[in-house]
Every structure is written in structure tokens, then in C-alpha cells.
Amino acid sequence: MTCTEFEKYLPDLIDGEARSENAAHLGECAACAELVSDLKAICSEARNLETCEPSPRVWANIQRTLEAEGLIRPVLQPGGVLAEPRRRSFGAWLLPLTALIVLGVGALVYSNRSAVSNSTTSNVGVLKPPVVVPRASQLDEFDDEQLVSQVAPSMRAAYADNLRNVNAFIQDAQEDLKLNPDDDDARHFLMEAYEQKESVYDLAMNRSAQ
Amino acid sequence: MTVASKKQNSKFSEAEAIELAKQGDAEAFRALYDLHRRRVYSLCLRMTTNTAEAEDLTQEAFLQLFRKIVTFRGESAFSTWLHRMAVNVVLMHLRKKGLQVVPLEETTETEEDAPKKDFGAQDPALAGSIDRIRLQNAIASLPAGYRTIFVLHDVEGYEHNEIAEIVGCSIGNSKSQLHKARMKLRELLKTSRAEKAIQP
Numbered sequence: 304m305t306c307t308e309f310e311k312y313l314p315d316l317i318d319g320e321a322r323s324e325n326a327a328h329l330g331e332c333a334a335c336a337e338l339v340s341d342l343k344a345i346c347s348e349a350r351n352l353e354t355c356e357p358s359p360r361v362w363a364n365i366q367r368t369l370e371a372e373g374l375i376r377p378v379l380q381p382g383g384v385l386a387e388p389r390r391r392s393f394g395a396w397l398l399p400l401t402a403l404i405v406l407g408v409g410a411l412v413y414s415n416r417s418a419v420s421n422s423t424t425s426n427v428g429v430l431k432p433p434v435v436v437p438r439a440s441q442l443d444e445f446d447d448e449q450l451v452s453q454v455a456p457s458m459r460a461a462y463a464d465n466l467r468n469v470n471a472f473i474q475d476a477q478e479d480l481k482l483n484p485d486d487d488d489a490r491h492f493l494m495e496a497y498e499q500k501e502s503v504y505d506l507a508m509n510r511s512a513q
Numbered sequence: 514m515t516v517a518s519k520k521q522n523s524k525f526s527e528a529e530a531i532e533l534a535k536q537g538d539a540e541a542f543r544a545l546y547d548l549h550r551r552r553v554y555s556l557c558l559r560m561t562t563n564t565a566e567a568e569d570l571t572q573e574a575f576l577q578l579f580r581k582i583v584t585f586r587g588e589s590a591f592s593t594w595l596h597r598m599a600v601n602v603v604l605m606h607l608r609k610k611g612l613q614v615v616p617l618e619e620t621t622e623t624e625e626d627a628p629k630k631d632f633g634a635q636d637p638a639l640a641g642s643i644d645r646i647r648l649q650n651a652i653a654s655l656p657a658g659y660r661t662i663f664v665l666h667d668v669e670g671y672e673h674n675e676i677a678e679i680v681g682c683s684i685g686n687s688k689s690q691l692h693k694a695r696m697k698l699r700e701l702l703k704t705s706r707a708e709k710a711i712q713p
Contacts, residue, residue: 314688317695340638342696344638344641345643345698346695348643350667351645352645353645354554354555355554356551357550357551361572362543362546365542365572365575369542369576372580374537374580375537376539
């Protein structure tokens with residue numbers, strides 16, 4: 304058998320089909336023996352190639368598409384109640400809201416000093432009759448509007464923003480507690496939201512009373 | 514092809530995940546994806562040699578699977594079903610790009626593509642000196658037709674009759690192209706090793 308003839312049987316030989324005449328040629332021809340050895344090594348290494356990891360975006364895109372096509376359904380808790388994921392991380396509310404309140408306090412202190420130094424006799428637009436601060440859970444939009452109207456015009460936008468944020472916080476916490484009435488975290492966040500609103504009112508009332 | 518039907522570290526087995534996914538359970542979809550993502554992605558990457566394309570094709574393969582999962586009856590292994598789907602997705606993509614998935618005739622290949630017949634090689638044997646990075650690079654350097662057959666047979670483990678059915682060629686052509694792919698890889702690996710040896 305020549306090397307050219309032997310090559311015709313190579314594919315089957317590499318894949319495990321042995322023939323006696325092939326074995327005889329391999330025993331006589333070092334070049335073909337080396338060729339077979341090389342090709343078997345390539346096949347062996349190919350079978351052991353490591354797999355690779357796709358980036359996280361692949362699953363993110365798949366999930367988004369499955370949701371858009373309605374192939375994923377919400378998870379049901381025992382009792383058949385839909386356990387929708389919390390719409391927000393409530394902790395995320397605290398930092399910006401606290402920052403707003405701190406800025407609001409700082410601005411109040413600054414404007415208070417300016418008002419005292421600039422005005423000696425006039426109380427127009429600043430002083431109002433003292434208002435009893437209601438419990439935050441009983442406050443509504445009318446109360447919020449009244450509160451904003453009682454602070455100095457320069458501070459109204461900041462207070463309106465504060466109230467918007469804290470009201471959204473309260474609404475989220477209320478909805479979450481409705482869905483999860485036994486959830487201590489939901490209850491805790493709602494109480495915190497009310498306390499935040501009371502703080503906003505306290506700040507505004509303190510300012511108004513001065 | 515080996516059958517993959519393993520228990521995962523997650524809270525349910527593949528069989529459970531399949532049944533839950535049929536009902537639209539999000540965690541079940543994720544579990545199935547986690548179980549098979551590496552193999553599907555690696556197949557796509559080896560056949561396209563492009564990470565962005567491979568990711569898009571992986572995504573497409575899984576989406577096709579998940580859309581049809583309610584029809585899966587278990588006659589074949591789930592992994593086999595998914596894998597075949599991934600291969601079809603990749604081949605369709607390659608055909609759209611105008612790449613010749615499998616050379617239909619031996620005479621269509623260029624002189625550059627054809628492996629050199631060198632029975633009197635003076636180089637040392639490759640056995641024991643093939644590192645996986647060089648092999649992966651060499652596979653990526655193969656012409657598309659050779660690469661497809663080699664990846665399907667030697668890397669992914671498909672038989673020639675399966676490859677013939679998938680890519681639409683004869684069993685003889687599949688064997689012939691595989692042999693040429695291996696010979697070409699041998700040539701590329703020896704060249705790569707020689708180049709590395711003369712580098713300072």
C-alpha cells in the first residue's frame with residue numbers, strides 16, 4: 304500500500320475503524336504513523352476544548368423578550384395572591400429624601416438669617432398664625448398645598464419637591480403593605496415614610512412660626 | 514451525542530424546570546438557560562468566530578427554544594433538541610452572510626484553503642504539544658466550510674449522518690471535508706509552533 308492509498312482510509316481510521324492493511328502500512332511508514340498520531344491528537348484536544356461564558360446581557364435580552372411576549376407569568380404566592388416585585392427599593396428613597404430635607408433645613412437657616420437682617424418691621428408673606436401640625440397619616444393634598452403656601456416663596460419649590468417625594472414614598476409603602484400585610488419591612492417603611500412627612504411639616508411649621 | 518440530563522445546583526432538576534417553564538415560570542427559564550448557556554454559546558462562537566454574533570445567536574437559539582417549549586414531549590433529550598436548534602440558527606446566519614457552510618465539491622476550494630499533502634514532514638509530532646489556545650485560534654482560521662464540519666463532528670460530537678442531514682450534504686462529503694479540516698489544522702498548528710519557536 305502506498306501513502307496516497309493509505310490516505311483514503313485515514314478518516315475512518317481516525318474515527319476508530321481499523322483495517323489490517325492500514326496497520327501494516329503504519330508499521331512500515333513513519334511519516335504516515337506520525338500523521339495519524341497528529342490527527343488523533345487534534346481530535347482528542349478538540350473534544351476537550353473548554354466552553355465559554357456569554358455576557359450577562361444575553362440573559363437580560365432573553366428575559367426582556369420573554370416578558371414582552373407574555374411567555375413569563377408572575378409568580379403566585381400561596382393563597383393565589385400575586386406577589387409582584389416591589390416597585391422600588393425603599394432604601395433608595397431615604398438618602399435623596401434625607402438630602403433634600405437637610406438642604407431644605409440649610410436653606411431655611413440661611414434665608415432666616417437674611418430675612419432677619421433685611422426686614423425689621425414687615426411680616427408680609429412670612430409670618431402666619433401658628434398651625435397645629437396634624438398626624439402625617441391624616442394629611443392630604445389640601446394640607447400639603449396649605450403648607451407650601453405658608454412658607455416663604457423662595458422655599459416653596461423645595462418644599463413642594465420634598466412633599467412630592469415623600470408622598471410617593473408613602474404611596475409605594477402603602478401598596479406594598481396592602482400586598483404583604485404580614486411583612487414587617489413593609490410596615491416599617493410605611494412608618495418611616497410618615498415620619499419623613501412629619502419632618503417636612505415640622506420644618507415648614509418651625510419656619511412659619513419664626 | 515451524549516445525553517445531558519443532570520440535576521443542577523438550583524432548586525429543581527432539568528425535567529422539573531422544563532415542566533415549570535411550560536407554565537411560564539421565570540425561574541425555570543433561567544434554570545434551563547444556566548444549564549445550557551455555555552455549550553450553546555461556545556458552539557455559536559466557534560462557528561462564527563465573533564463574540565457579538567455568537568451572543569446574538571445564543572439569544573436567538575434560546576428564544577426559539579422557549580417559544581416552542583410547550584411542544585417538547587421528551588422523545589429526545591432536551592439538550593439534543595436545544596443543540597440542534599442552535600446549530601440551525603448558526604447555519605442560517607452563516608448562509609445569510611453568504612458563507613459557504615460546506616463546500617459542495619472538492620474542486621471549489623482554493624489552493625490556499627486546501628491542506629498540503631506532505632507525507633515527508635520533517636517537523637516533530639504534534640501529539641503532546643497542542644495547547645488549547647493555539648487549537649482554538651487554528652479552528653478560527655479555518656475556512657467556514659471546514660470549520661463547520663470540524664466543530665460539529667470533533668468538538669460537538671455529531672455523527673456524519675447527523676451532519677449530512679443538518680447541513681444538507683452527503684455523508685461522504687461530510688467525511689471528506691472533515692479530513693481536510695483536520696489536515697489543515699495540522700498544517701496551521703505546525704506553522705504556529707514553528708513561528709513561536711523562532712521568536713526571540
